Amino acid sequence: MKHSLTAIAVLLASTSFAMAEGELQLFNWGDYTSPELLKKFKDETGITVTVTDYDSNDASLAKIEAGGHGFDLVVPSANYVQIFVEKGLVSELDLSRLPDHGNIAPEWMDVPYDPGRKYSVPWQWGSTGIGVNTKVYSGDINTSALFMDPPPELEGKINVTPEMNDVLSLAIMYEGGEPCTEDTEVLRKVRDTLVAAKPKWQSMDYGMTEKMSANDVSASVYWNGAMFRVRLQNPDVKFGYPQEGYPLWMDQVMLLNDARNVDQAYTFLNFILQPENAALISAYARYANGIAGSEAFMPEDMKDAPEIKIPEEYRAAGRFLPTCSPKAQEYYTAIWTELQK
Amino acid sequence: MARKTYFDVTRLPGFSTIAVIVFVMLYAPILMLVIYSFNAGSSVAIWDGFSWRWYVTAWQNEQVKEVTLRSLMLAASAATISTALATMAALATTRKRAFRGQTAIYVAINQPLMVPEIVTAVALLILFAAVKVATGYQGMGYLILAHTAFCIPFAYLPIRARLEGMDMALEAAAADLYASPWQGFRHVTLPLLMPGIAAGMMLAFVTSLDDVVISLFVKSAGQDTLPTYLLAQLRRQVSPEINAISSVLLLLTLVLLTTFFLLTRKKD
Numbered sequence: 293m294k295h296s297l298t299a300i301a302v303l304l305a306s307t308s309f310a311m312a313e314g315e316l317q318l319f320n321w322g323d324y325t326s327p328e329l330l331k332k333f334k335d336e337t338g339i340t341v342t343v344t345d346y347d348s349n350d351a352s353l354a355k356i357e358a359g360g361h362g363f364d365l366v367v368p369s370a371n372y373v374q375i376f377v378e379k380g381l382v383s384e385l386d387l388s389r390l391p392d393h394g395n396i397a398p399e400w401m402d403v404p405y406d407p408g409r410k411y412s413v414p415w416q417w418g419s420t421g422i423g424v425n426t427k428v429y430s431g432d433i434n435t436s437a438l439f440m441d442p443p444p445e446l447e448g449k450i451n452v453t454p455e456m457n458d459v460l461s462l463a464i465m466y467e468g469g470e471p472c473t474e475d476t477e478v479l480r481k482v483r484d485t486l487v488a489a490k491p492k493w494q495s496m497d498y499g500m501t502e503k504m505s506a507n508d509v510s511a512s513v514y515w516n517g518a519m520f521r522v523r524l525q526n527p528d529v530k531f532g533y534p535q536e537g538y539p540l541w542m543d544q545v546m547l548l549n550d551a552r553n554v555d556q557a558y559t560f561l562n563f564i565l566q567p568e569n570a571a572l573i574s575a576y577a578r579y580a581n582g583i584a585g586s587e588a589f590m591p592e593d594m595k596d597a598p599e600i601k602i603p604e605e606y607r608a609a610g611r612f613l614p615t616c617s618p619k620a621q622e623y624y625t626a627i628w629t630e631l632q633k
Numbered sequence: 634m635a636r637k638t639y640f641d642v643t644r645l646p647g648f649s650t651i652a653v654i655v656f657v658m659l660y661a662p663i664l665m666l667v668i669y670s671f672n673a674g675s676s677v678a679i680w681d682g683f684s685w686r687w688y689v690t691a692w693q694n695e696q697v698k699e700v701t702l703r704s705l706m707l708a709a710s711a712a713t714i715s716t717a718l719a720t721m722a723a724l725a726t727t728r729k730r731a732f733r734g735q736t737a738i739y740v741a742i743n744q745p746l747m748v749p750e751i752v753t754a755v756a757l758l759i760l761f762a763a764v765k766v767a768t769g770y771q772g773m774g775y776l777i778l779a780h781t782a783f784c785i786p787f788a789y790l791p792i793r794a795r796l797e798g799m800d801m802a803l804e805a806a807a808a809d810l811y812a813s814p815w816q817g818f819r820h821v822t823l824p825l826l827m828p829g830i831a832a833g834m835m836l837a838f839v840t841s842l843d844d845v846v847i848s849l850f851v852k853s854a855g856q857d858t859l860p861t862y863l864l865a866q867l868r869r870q871v872s873p874e875i876n877a878i879s880s881v882l883l884l885l886t887l888v889l890l891t892t893f894f895l896l897t898r899k900k901d
Contacts, residue, residue, distance in 0.1 A: 317854035322865020327695070342855035343696075345865030351849070358758050360765025362854035502678035525676075 313338030316556040319356070319363040321543065322347055324416075326576030333563055339556045356381055356548065364551035365560065367415050370542045371615045373405045382546040384410055389558045392565035400582035403542070404612055413561045414582030416573060417542035419602065419610055420458040422532045423500070423519035428510040433532030434606060436466035439513055440485050442492040449510035451503070454496045456628045458539050459486075459513060461613055465537030472616035474623065483627045490631060504529055517579045520599035531599040533606035540610040542582065574600075663883065670876035677873055687877040696862065697878060704842055704859040707773065711780035712788070712838035718781070719788035719837075720830055727796040728804070728822075743790075745783035753783065754850035761851055771853040779851045780841045787840045788833035791897060795829025828896045835893045839886050 318325065322345035330341045344363065346352040349372045355361050357379065368376055376382045387393050387410070396409055406412050424433040429445040437443075439452055440463060452459055461471040463486055469478035494509060501518045503509040505525040519531040545564070547557050563569050570581040571589030580600050587595055594600050602610065616624060642648065670688070674681025691697050722742055726735060745753065761775045803825070807817035845860040852861060859882065866875055 319854065322862070322867070344852065344854050344857055345862060347865045347867070355758070355850070358762035360762040360771065360853070362765075362771040364854075499678075502676050505676060506679050 313340075314553055314556050315339065316341045316553050316560055317362055317364045318343050318560075319346060319352060319361070319366045320415075321345065321367060324367070324543075324577050326572045328576065329564075329569060329572040332569065332572065333560065337556075337559055337563070339559060341560065353381075359550070362552070363548055364553045364557045365545050366548060367543050367545050370403070370405050370540075370544075370612050373412055373544065373546070374615065376546055377406075377411055381549055382411055383549050383551070385413075385547060385561070386558070390562045390565060392562050395565045395567060395583050395585070397582055397584040399607075400542070404614070406544070412544035412546050413565060414570075415543045415545050415564070416577060416579040416581050417540060418516045418579045419533065419541070420453075420455075420462065420513065420515055420539045421519070421534060422511060423504060423514050423522060423529050424511040424532055425504065425507065425526070425528050426530050427528045433530055434535050435532070436462050436534040436536050436538075438511060438532070439493065440466050440489055442489060446511050447492045448494055450493055451495045451497055451500060451509045451512035451514075452493055453498065453500070453513050453515075456624060457613055457616075460624050460627060461539045461611070462513065462534060462537070465611070466534070468536075471537075471539070471611060471613050472620040474617065474620050476623075479623050479627065483630060486627065486631050496632075516599040517577070520578060520594075520597055523597075523599065524593065533602060533609060535606070535609050537609050537611055539613050542612070666876050667880045667883070669873055670880040672873045672876075675872055677876060687873040688881075690874050691877045691881075694874070697859075700857050700859045700862040703773075703856065707776055707780060707858060708838045708841040710777045711784050711841040712834050714777070714781045715784035715837045716788040716792075716830060716834040719785050719833055720792055720826070722785070723789055723792040723796050723829075724822075727793055728801065743786040746786050750783075750846045754847045757847065758850040765853065773856065775851050775853070776848060776856060776858075779847050780844065783844070783847060784837035784841050788837040791832040791836060791893075792826065792829040795826055795832075795897075799825055832893045832896045835889045835896075839889050842882070842886070 316339050318341050320343055325343045330343070334340055346355070349369050352366055352368065353372065353375065356363065356366060356376075366376070366382075390413075393409065393413075396414060400414050400417070401409055403409075422433060422436070422438050424438065424446075426433070428449060429438075429443060431443060431445075438446060439450055442450055460482065463482045464471055464473055464478060467478050467481045467485065469475055469482070473479065497503075500509060500512045500514050501521055504512060504519075504522045507526065516531055519529060522529045523531070545561060547554070547561070551557055564573065565583060567583050567586040568589045570583035570586040574581045574586065574594065575591050578594070578600075587601065590600075669677050669680070671683050671685070672679075672681055673684035673686060719742075726738055726742075740747075757775075757779050761779075765771050765775070799822075803821055804817050807821045808814070812820065843860060844858075845864060848858045848861050849864070852858070857865070859878070863875060863878060
């Protein structure tokens with residue numbers, strides 16, 4: 293009798309211990325979560341993180357809105373943060389449970405879509421600029437003129453990524469407007485310049501990591517992380533930050549309303565707020581993370597990479613893209629359709 | 634000289650040219666994918682020499698192992714259940730005289746072949762989400778159920794084709810020789826039907842293994858299958874690891890399909 297009681301006591305104790313460790317369901321972009329980060333997290337906290345992948349903001353939103361998904365954390369892009377908040381799909385964070393919340397770098401703390409970071413914790417961020425092979429073109433690379441009015445050296449050798457929001461935002465800022473503008477005069481100029489420039493482009497395509505490494509394409513409107521990887525293979529390629537203005541993007545972790553593992557979720561959020569852990573995220577997916585002091589823990593080739601850490605003089609021109617009004621969206625689509633012809 | 638009097642499509646001008654173009658379009662991309670899975674470098678466009686490196690990388694990738702096992706388990710379950718159901722459906726629709734509503738039943742059984750997959754997927758997302766919220770159960774059951782449903786016609790068609798080629802007189806002969814209905818089925822119908830059942834099962838297995846759209850919409854937390862995992866990897870950079878995984882998947886599919894053809898081959 294005494295034995296069986298002890299056995300039950302031990303069993304109960306071990307069960308509750310297991311509960312304290314538990315599991316966590318992270319719904320994240322594919323190929324975006326460092327296995328090392330998850331291993332370190334498990335070693336330190338005993339919590340097993342299961343990652344399920346998605347490949348677009350819309351896909352994640354649709355699954356979460358439908359309900360019954362079983363996820364605890366999701367990682368939407370900047371322009372989707374407000375949508376998740378407005379639809380009531382995420383919880384406001386209890387900052388007292390995130391002692392390392394102050395580690396968020398000042399420039400990423402008061403972002404327009406989540407002032408004070410009450411709903412989200414930074415995951416990774418990057419920018420859209422122009423990668424240029426400086427052997428082919430030696431002039432100033434920090435301008436959207438490279439694709440809006442290509443210099444003779446780059447005619448027929450420049451690619452533009454087929455991403456409507458990125459390209460039109462760059463073009464609008466080049467013409468002196470604001471992203472999502474409804475000013476038809478600016479938009480008309482944008483359209484005319486783009487349509488006139490298009491014959492001088494080589495292509496509107498993805499896959500530039502390969503093509504620029506192999507010198508098949510000499511310049512491209514593209515993302516910083518990809519251009520960083522290109523430079524490691526082809527040192528002539530430099531990444532330009534258009535001084536007229538360029539888009540910034542950021543993905544951040546949010547706590548779902550119907551999360552089942554809330555305690556584990558807070559443990560994880562605070563874990564990635566620590567610089568040495570945030571650095572693991574960056575080391576894997578090769579983008580910066582928004583946690584102050586994490587550079588010191590990054591791999592050697594990333595620490596001073598100008599594609600990862602934006603040089604001081606170009607920082608001010610970076611802009612988060614707002615979610616456009618339906619009217620602006622209509623203009624965007626119209627210009628984009630004309631450009632695709 | 635004998636002149637052909639019937640229509641022969643192979644004599645149309647340009648027939649062989651078009652045929653060659655079609656075959657190149659079908660197989661060249663797959664060939665490229667397989668070739669670059671052996672690339673020593675980390676690019677899928679620049680050849681850097683031969684290496685097994687990416688197969689090793691994929692083999693050591695815990696997540697790849699996990700999603701592959703899940704996919705195989707799912708395909709095996711869905712193929713088994715759907716083949717059992719399809720066999721019964723095929724027997725019910727062929728081993729008797731034609732009856733009213735037979736065509737309607739064919740159409741109903743083959744619905745997954747005709748309804749756009751995305752429609753089924755969205756419908757399942759909405760329905761299953763409601764069930765998941767109501768019951769709290771989020772296991773693999775939903776994926777197995779959904780896969781079973783769309784695998785049924787793939788199992789059904791070869792089994793029905795086999796049954797249609799089988800003489801009904803065989804069962805009548807068995808009955809004449811005092812076989813009970815069950816004995817007749819067990820010792821005459823079923824053995825003759827076996828190649829059809831095996832072929833149907835393999836087709837169902839491959840169909841389930843390749844599915845992306847429905848899996849994507851139905852999966853719950855921690856239920857990535859190999860195809861949904863591969864799809865999500867493409868966001869950043871395509872590495873030859875994807876080629877290596879795809880090549881293995883292709884090999885598995887080829888083995889199964891070859892077996893399918895051998896089993897359904899007409900014996901002259």
